[in-house]
Each structure stands twice: as structure tokens, then as C-alpha cells.
Amino acid sequence: MLGIRKVIKAAVVGTCIGLASVNVVAKDNYILAGASPGGLWSLLGAGVDKAMRASYPNATVTYQTSGGGFANAVQVASKKVDFGIMHDAEAKIAAKGTDPYKAPVTNLRAMAVMYNFGAFQPMVTKDFADKYGISSYEDLKSKKPPVRLIINKRGLIAHNQALEVLAAYGITLSDIESWGGSVQFSGSKGIVELMKNRQGDLVMNNLFVGHSSIRDILNSMPMVMMPVSQAVRDKVSGVMGTGQMVIPGKAYDILSDDYPTLALTAMLVVNSDTSDDEVYKVTKALISNVGEIQGVHKAMRALNPAMMVKQNAIPFHPGAVKAYKEAGLM
Known part of the structure; x- marks a missing residue:
């Protein structure tokens, strides 16, 4: 009987540990590098925090101001922060190691696109x-x-x-x-x-x-x-790794028709050394609780899980890929 009790106790403990691992992440506080305080990226930080806490009540995401995407590449690469927000073009420049970088930044991985509609409007x-x-x-x-x-x-x-x-x-x-x-x-x-x-x-x-x-x-x-002509849009997109979009003609009185243009994409990036399990859990929380991010600003209502995979400037982290494949998004 004593042996049976020990087996039952071990099984219960193991089950509890397994359940707990579903509802916790490795850290209590993640640092997200953004840009200046008060802008959209600071609101995105608040949305990511809400999305994380919706799945993992023990976790918080603290928004850290910075010089923007170019600076965030260095912060993430050197592991001074857990995540950073960057534009696709900034990530591509970092990967190439061109100005303002002195050498390629090779350990950045994409986790989730936050928006792809930063429209070029000359x-x-x-x-x-x-x-x-x-x-x-x-x-x-x-x-x-x-x-x-x-x-x-x-x-x-x-x-x-x-x-x-x-x-x-x-x-x-x-x-x-x-x-x-x-x-x-x-x-x-x-x-x-x-x-x-x-x-x-x-x-x-x-x-x-x-x-x-x-x-x-x-x-x-x-x-x-x-x-902006199609040829120029294609050329600039090829050089910068950026996307294109169409501004509806009804958006402004000065437009008589839809206006095709270039667009910047902003995404969360993570260090390639971050564990697959950790990135998987964070990405899954973002997918499951996308409404928390949509709610930070009316412009973010266009964000959906399918958009989170829409970039090709740098590779996605394997943990993020697992979450997206599980959700049928890749």
C-alpha cells in the first residue's frame, strides 16, 4: 500500500507540474524595447503586456524607451532586452550590416508582425x-x-x-x-x-x-x-525589403481613386538564442489574445493572426514557427 501511495503521489505531482508549465513562462518580467514614450510603439508595448498576462498571469512586459528600431537591433542582439520592435527595412539593414551598423547583426529572429500599413504618403x-x-x-x-x-x-x-x-x-x-x-x-x-x-x-x-x-x-x-510608379515601388521594395499597400480613394478628399504606395512593416524581434519553448509560448499568447493588441489604438484593429507572419526581411524564430504552424498560419 505504501508503494502504491508513493506512485499515486508522484503521478499527482507530475500532473500538477505539467499543468503549471502550460500556464507559466520562464520569466516574470520581459523587457520590450520600443521607441519614444507616448507613441504608437509604447501602446503596442501595453498591448503585448495585456496579451501575455491574459495567458500567463505571472508574466509582465515592461516597455523600455529607446532610439527606435536601429537601436533595438543592438539591444536584442546583445541580450539587454528580451524583445524589440523593428521595421522590416531596419531588420534587413541590420542583417546586411550596412550603415548605421559596422557589421552584420546575425542573431535577430522575427516573432510577430504588429502592423504592415505604415504607408508612404508624399x-x-x-x-x-x-x-x-x-x-x-x-x-x-x-x-x-x-x-x-x-x-x-x-x-x-x-x-x-x-x-x-x-x-x-x-x-x-x-x-x-x-x-x-x-x-x-x-x-x-x-x-x-x-x-x-x-x-x-x-x-x-x-x-x-x-x-x-x-x-x-x-x-x-x-x-x-x-x-509612385509601380516600377519604383518594386525597386524600392526590393532594395529595402518593404511591402506595398493601397490607400482607398475614400481615405482623403484629395484622392480621386485608390492610391498604391509603399508600406513599412513593424514587428517584434527576439534573440536567436532564446529557447524555442519560450518563444513558442509568447507567440501563442499573442495569437490567442490578439484582441488585447487591437484595442490599444483604432489603427491596430486591422491586426490579425494571419498578418503576424507577413514579413520576409529576416527568418522567424523556430519557436514562433511552431506556434504559427499549430495555428494553421504557416
Whole structure:
């Protein structure tokens, strides 16, 4: 009888351990590197935290501010944080080891796409377009007007995308200055102020469709959306590893039809050394509780589990692959 009791006790203990392993993860607190406080990425951090706690009550995800995706690659690669948010183009640059990196960052793995709709939305003022007969980048190159260009800050991937689009049309920033124009660098909020103060003619930036900064500009002056040709979209996508999307014509009054453009994808990345089981559990929590992430901002309502696998800049972590295959997403 004593032997039987021991066997039963061992079986019960083993069962409890097995059940507990389903509802816990290895750590109580994960660190997620994002960008500046108060932006969308900080909201994503809160959503990831809620999604994790919905499956694993013992776990929390703490959002850590950082310099953005380029900086996050280093943070994740050196294991200073558990996860980081990066754009697909930033991850591809890190993997190649091109500027701002001195060598390839080879130990980054994708875990989950958070959005793939950071739309490239270049706009020129109608006054400038009418004065110089500019309705395309081809016009800009051939007519060489003294355009005052505003693009995002150096070190941000939206800056890189603007340069790549110009390069695909055979235009450099030096060219613009040689035409008597100028180039200014600013964040989204600064861009709005510059445009409101009539200090710019052409603005090139990546934002969500209907973003408040775009609305502010459109409410301040008549604008024209600059088309980006299919050939240029394909070329830039190939160089940067970014995607493409279509902005519905009904999104803005200045559009008469749907507007095809480039798009940046943001995703969670993890160190390749992180255990498969750990990444599997975290990824599964994100899939199961995607509603927690959707709820952080109206723009995130478009996120769904199928979108989480939509990137090819870097390989997915094997643990994430297991979770996606289990969910029928890969």
C-alpha cells in the first residue's frame, strides 16, 4: 500500500507540474524595447503586456524607451532586452550590416508582425504643383523647380525610404539644393508645423492612413498626393525589403481613386538564442489574445493572426514557427 501511495503521489505531482508549465513562462518580467514614450510603439508595448498576462498571469512586459528600431537591433542582439520592435527595412539593414551598423547583426529572429500599413504618403502643395506644373516625380526631375523638401529625421527608416524613392527616380538631395531648393529634416509633429508655416512644398513621410498629422496639413492648405510608379515601388521594395499597400480613394478628399504606395512593416524581434519553448509560448499568447493588441489604438484593429507572419526581411524564430504552424498560419 505504501508503494502504491508513493506512485499515486508522484503521478499527482507530475500532473500538477505539467499543468503549471502550460500556464507559466520562464520569466516574470520581459523587457520590450520600443521607441519614444507616448507613441504608437509604447501602446503596442501595453498591448503585448495585456496579451501575455491574459495567458500567463505571472508574466509582465515592461516597455523600455529607446532610439527606435536601429537601436533595438543592438539591444536584442546583445541580450539587454528580451524583445524589440523593428521595421522590416531596419531588420534587413541590420542583417546586411550596412550603415548605421559596422557589421552584420546575425542573431535577430522575427516573432510577430504588429502592423504592415505604415504607408508612404508624399504630398506637394497645390500652389507649388500649379506654379511649376508638377504632378509627378518625373516632372520634378525634368523641370528642376526650387522645391523645399521636408523628410523625416536621419536615423529613422522613413528617412531612408524617402531617399530610396528619390534615388529610384534619379534624384538626390544635392540635386534639389542645386535647383535652388532646400531640404529639411523633422519628425512628424515638426513636419506639420513647418507646413502650416508655409516653409515646405513637398513632404515625404510614412504614417498610418488618416494620421492626425496628415489631417492637420490637409486642413491647412490644398495638397496633391504624388504618385509612385509601380516600377519604383518594386525597386524600392526590393532594395529595402518593404511591402506595398493601397490607400482607398475614400481615405482623403484629395484622392480621386485608390492610391498604391509603399508600406513599412513593424514587428517584434527576439534573440536567436532564446529557447524555442519560450518563444513558442509568447507567440501563442499573442495569437490567442490578439484582441488585447487591437484595442490599444483604432489603427491596430486591422491586426490579425494571419498578418503576424507577413514579413520576409529576416527568418522567424523556430519557436514562433511552431506556434504559427499549430495555428494553421504557416
